[in-house]
Every structure is written in C-alpha cells, then in structure tokens.
Amino acid sequence: MANVGIVIVSHSPKVAEGAADMVRQMVGTTVPVAHTGGNPDGGLGTAVDGILTAIDRAWSDAGVAILVDLGGAETNSEMAIEMLPAARQARVVVCNAPVVEGAVMAATESSGGAPLDAVKRAAEELMAS
Amino acid sequence: MMDQGVQRKLIQAVAETMIAHAEELTALDQAIGDGDHGLNMKRGFEGVLANIDVLASQPLPEALKAIGTQLVMKVGGASGPLYGTLLMSLGKGMPADPTLEDVGCCFGAAVDAVKARGKSDTGQKTMLDVLAPVQAELTKGGRDLAARISTTAFRAAEATKPMKALRGRASFLGERSIGHMDPGARSSALMITTVCNVLGG
Numbered sequence: 001m002a003n004v005g006i007v008i009v010s011h012s013p014k015v016a017e018g019a020a021d022m023v024r025q026m027v028g029t030t031v032p033v034a035h036t037g038g039n040p041d042g043g044l045g046t047a048v049d050g051i052l053t054a055i056d057r058a059w060s061d062a063g064v065a066i067l068v069d070l071g072g073a074e075t076n077s078e079m080a081i082e083m084l085p086a087a088r089q090a091r092v093v094v095c096n097a098p099v100v101e102g103a104v105m106a107a108t109e110s111s112g113g114a115p116l117d118a119v120k121r122a123a124e125e126l127m128a129s
Numbered sequence: 130m131m132d133q134g135v136q137r138k139l140i141q142a143v144a145e146t147m148i149a150h151a152e153e154l155t156a157l158d159q160a161i162g163d164g165d166h167g168l169n170m171k172r173g174f175e176g177v178l179a180n181i182d183v184l185a186s187q188p189l190p191e192a193l194k195a196i197g198t199q200l201v202m203k204v205g206g207a208s209g210p211l212y213g214t215l216l217m218s219l220g221k222g223m224p225a226d227p228t229l230e231d232v233g234c235c236f237g238a239a240v241d242a243v244k245a246r247g248k249s250d251t252g253q254k255t256m257l258d259v260l261a262p263v264q265a266e267l268t269k270g271g272r273d274l275a276a277r278i279s280t281t282a283f284r285a286a287e288a289t290k291p292m293k294a295l296r297g298r299a300s301f302l303g304e305r306s307i308g309h310m311d312p313g314a315r316s317s318a319l320m321i322t323t324v325c326n327v328l329g330g
Contacts, residue, residue, distance in 0.1 A: 011163075039205025041172060045165060047205045071297050072207035075246065079201055079210035 004110040004119045005032040005058030007066045008103050009051055009073045011044045013037035019067075019100045026104055027111040034058035046073045051080040055092060063091035063116035067103040067123065091116065097123035131226065136192065137185035139327045144174040144181075146323040147316065157312040161299040165206055166312040173204035173212070189227070193220030207297060208313060211247055211256065218242035233268045240264050253295035254306060256313035259285040263321055275329020279322040286310060286318035 006023060010016040016037035023033050034057035039045025051066075058064050066081075068074045077094045084092060093116060095102050102123035109122035147154075147170045155167030176199050177184065184192045197216030201209050222235035240260045244250055251261045259282050266281045267274070287310065294306035297313075 039165070039169065039172075040203055041205070043165070043168075043205075044163070045169065045205035048201050048209065072205075072209075075207040075210045076205075078246070079213065083201075 002062050003031045003060060003113060004062045004106075004116050005034070005055075005060040005064040006103055006107050006110065007051070007054045007058045007064055008033070008035040008099060009046055009054070009066060009077055010035075010037040010069045010099055011046055011073060012069075013042075015069065015099070019103050022100065023103050023107045027107045030111045031107045032058040032060055033107065046076045048076050048080045048083065051077055052083060055080065055084065055088075059088075061091075062110075063093070063119075065106045065110070065116065065119045065123065066092065066094045067097060067099045067106065068094060069099045093117075093120050095120050095123040097126050101126050131189045133185055135327070136189060137181065139324060140177065140181055140184055140192070140196070142327050143320055143323050144178045146319050147171065147174040148178075150316070150319055154312050154316055157310055157315055160309040161294060161302055161306045162312060163206075163298050166208060166316065169204045169206045169208055170212075170316055173200045173209065176200075176203040188225045190220045190223045190225060193217070193223060195220075207247070208316070211243055211313070214242050214246040215239050215260075229270055229274075233264070233270075236264050236267055247296060249296040252292070254289050254292040254299060254311045254314070255294075255296050256311070256317040258289050258292070258311065259314045259317040259321070263317075275325040279325040279329075282318040282321040282325075286314040289314040 008016050008019045016035035020033050020035035034054040036050040036054040040047050055064050066077045068077055081089055081092050106119045106123040109119045151167035151171035155164055158164050158166035177196055184195055193216050197213040201213030218239040219235050222238050224231055249255050249257055251257050262285045263278055263282050266278050289311040294300045299306045
C-alpha cells in the first residue's frame, strides 16, 4: 500500500484500540493502521517492542506516522525508531499532536495519498490552533 | 579486562538494590508521577538478574550494552529508554579495560545522550540532576573518590526536593511538584552509590 501508515501508541491498550477504531471508521482500509499500548506486563505503560511490532504492521513504503499520548510513549517511540533498520529510520516520524484527533487528521491526510511530511503537518496543525 | 567476579557482583548488587527499593520508588512516583517507576525498574532488573550468567561473562562494554537493551525492552515507561540510553551509551564508548579517565569520559558522553533522549537538562527535577554532579565529581579524581561520589549522588537526589518539575509527568503538577524528591533522581543515586560500594569497598 502506498499510503502513509499510522501507528497509535497509548499508555492504555483500550485508548490505543479505541483511537484505532475511530481512524478505521474514517478511512476504512485505505490506510494501514496499527495500535499498541500497555507495559510488558499488560499494565498501563508503553513498550518498545510493542511499538516496533506496530510499526511493522502499519508499514508502508510511504512511511509511518506515530501518534503518542504522554511522555513515556514519545520517549519509547523515539527509541523504537532508532532500533529500526537504517533504511526505515528516516521514514518514521513521531507527531507532536493529541493522540485521538491527531490520528484521525493524519489518517485522513494519508488516505488522499499525501506524503509523510504532509501527514505529520496535518496532525500537528491541531497544536497550532 | 574487568574481573568477571567483580562484574557479576556489580550487576547483581545494582539489580538487587533496584528491586529492593521498588516500593520506595513507586511511593515517590505516586506523589508526583504516575506511580509506576519502582515496579518498572523492578521488572527491568529482574530481567537482568535472570540473564546474569551471560551478562557477567561478556566483556564490560558488551555487558553494558546488553543490560541497556534489556532495560529498554523490559521496563516500559520513560525510564526504560532513559536508563537504557545511559547504559548503552556507556558501553559504546568504554574500552574493555577502562582507566578512570576512560570512565569519566564515557560517563560524560552517556549523560549527554540521556539529555538528548529526554530533551532535558539539569535543573528540571530529573535524573540528570544526579548524573551531572556525579559526572563533575568523577572527573575530579583523587582520594576517596567512590565515597565522595556516593555522597554527591545522595545529596543531589535530596536537592531535587525543592525543585519545580519541568520535564516528564511531574511537570503537569507545576508548583505542586515542589517538596517531593524526584523518583528518577533517587533511582539514579541508588544505582550510583551501589556501584561505588562494590568498586570502592
């Protein structure tokens, strides 16, 4: 698939799943979407290997945009990007945007075939207003 | 090369200290964070202990990198990547048989890597408020270095109490974060004093 993939990372597996459901309802199957949440024991938190798996599931040659909720989700996502194969690293970005609204905006932009930087900008416009 | 027995003792002592202080760290984190720091560190270091035979037999730089990776994968929460970055960066620069200057130099680079990872600096009520003064003391060298570093680490963690948090979850509390010790500063101090006790004793 050529559209930018969307990864949703929340401390809560339920929030991550719910946000992904909302995105799918908006854009159907035209955009690869994956979600991950919870620490390695299943409690609240985020885990690097879960994020790596989600990036893999949402992978697109156009790249992947990650939406995160709180601090640790961002730090863990940045760590996960650094652990990707070098060829993939430059094609994954973390968006500075609210997780639910940002994911919906990013996916809508992606569904129109926009490139990764435009998808990121669409999500981040929410922070400017 | 570092004596394997000493390396094993070091890994075991640090892991056991973090596990033993899990409740204390969680209580500190409940005051100003999300209350998972102790449990997260415990999970990470239980993973390290389970793998201690391999870690103790590796050359020091490889062992540091492996422990760092394990913390990144197991801890969950921001402290995983932060402590993972600290140890992986230490391992990256460290020769197999480091001099004191080597350790000082690598530790400096590792502290910078933590600053970059957390997009933070000293004075923001974080683990950096312990790591930076420890780095300064370490580069001085001289007599009773291990004991001096321990004291520095302990005092630096205490000194985060009056600070206002500017990074991490605690920053949401603003002024209300004042009066509580930063849990990451405390866990850093515990880790450093344990290393000093093993190497300096």
